[in-house]
Amino acid sequence: MVNVLNFKKDELKEYLEQNGFKKFRADQINNWVYDKKIFDFNEMTNISKKEREELYGILNISLPSIAKVQQSVDGTVKFLLKLIDDNLIECVFMSYDYGNTICISTQVGCRMGCKFCASTVNGFLRNLELCELLAQILIVEKYTNKKINRIVLMGTGEPLYNYENIISFIGEMKNKFGMSNRHITLSTCGIVPKIYDLARENLSINLAISLHAVNDEKRKKIMPVAYSYSISELIDACIYYFENTKRRISFEYLLIDGMNDGDDDVKELVDLCKRAKAHVNIIPVNEIKENDFRESKKINKFYGDLLKNGINATIRQKKGVDIDAACGQLRLSYSK
Numbered sequence: 001m002v003n004v005l006n007f008k009k010d011e012l013k014e015y016l017e018q019n020g021f022k023k024f025r026a027d028q029i030n031n032w033v034y035d036k037k038i039f040d041f042n043e044m045t046n047i048s049k050k051e052r053e054e055l056y057g058i059l060n061i062s063l064p065s066i067a068k069v070q071q072s073v074d075g076t077v078k079f080l081l082k083l084i085d086d087n088l089i090e091c092v093f094m095s096y097d098y099g100n101t102i103c104i105s106t107q108v109g110c111r112m113g114c115k116f117c118a119s120t121v122n123g124f125l126r127n128l129e130l131c132e133l134l135a136q137i138l139i140v141e142k143y144t145n146k147k148i149n150r151i152v153l154m155g156t157g158e159p160l161y162n163y164e165n166i167i168s169f170i171g172e173m174k175n176k177f178g179m180s181n182r183h184i185t186l187s188t189c190g191i192v193p194k195i196y197d198l199a200r201e202n203l204s205i206n207l208a209i210s211l212h213a214v215n216d217e218k219r220k221k222i223m224p225v226a227y228s229y230s231i232s233e234l235i236d237a238c239i240y241y242f243e244n245t246k247r248r249i250s251f252e253y254l255l256i257d258g259m260n261d262g263d264d265d266v267k268e269l270v271d272l273c274k275r276a277k278a279h280v281n282i283i284p285v286n287e288i289k290e291n292d293f294r295e296s297k298k299i300n301k302f303y304g305d306l307l308k309n310g311i312n313a314t315i316r317q318k319k320g321v322d323i324d325a326a327c328g329q330l331r332l333s334y335s336k
């Protein structure tokens, strides 16, 4: 049985036509699913009863179930979703002045081993399929009754290691959710060859690099990916991405007490930003018991020093501090 959510572009039309339905039924079904958030053919009242019964014979609309929801006082909502094979993933709804954002997961677990991240503690299990990526938006829009305006691919997983499904997912955003690619941000820990591939896709999405350290020696201590790709190679890939897409790069920088928050770090970070024409998103540490990383006391000074050196920087607003809001934390606590 084929899941409606796995069809791309006009594939559903073709599939329905091959099975004896009129092509326009595809538009009706997509309208029910993506606009009205109706996931049962029986409720699609502009399709005859006979045809609705026939649809059950060739299609399903299968979404993960909601295993747990945590609601923060600041409006952030964290979802733990159970997939068809009982694996668990997280996604997070955040409300900002400029609109509603969803942070989605791209894999079940993660193999990248970043030392500060709860998502990697139990390793990697599998990639998420197109239907599971799209379902995160549908579930969150239905639950919150709010339209999502921005997507950040920053949840559990390394999106560039689920490359084909992610490219398909981005390709469906305009069609299915009316969203411009400029409102999509993909975050990677720095898979250099895939950044070149992504640049050549010409998608105009924003690229965020999980940098977190300014030289290879320091980066290797917290991010094993640094053994595969040097910062110099990463910066070259960023320059290529910017030149090909004209989309600004951002460096995600988790400011860790005593690890990467010194004056020398600022100096080296300024140089990297100037080379890559990047801006910096300083992230306060979300302290978790699985590691010893603590929030830096120098966050305002670090931010001020970047600005003084002409670097565009922001401090990420802390969201959902009263719930398990750090990436992978809810899934980890649920599976213990």
Ligand code: SF4
Binding pocket: 110, 111, 112, 113, 114, 117, 118, 119, 120, 155, 156, 157, 158, 188, 189, 210, 327
């Ligand atoms: S930070 Fe991202 S890439 Fe690194 S382990 Fe966590 S989910 Fe994986």
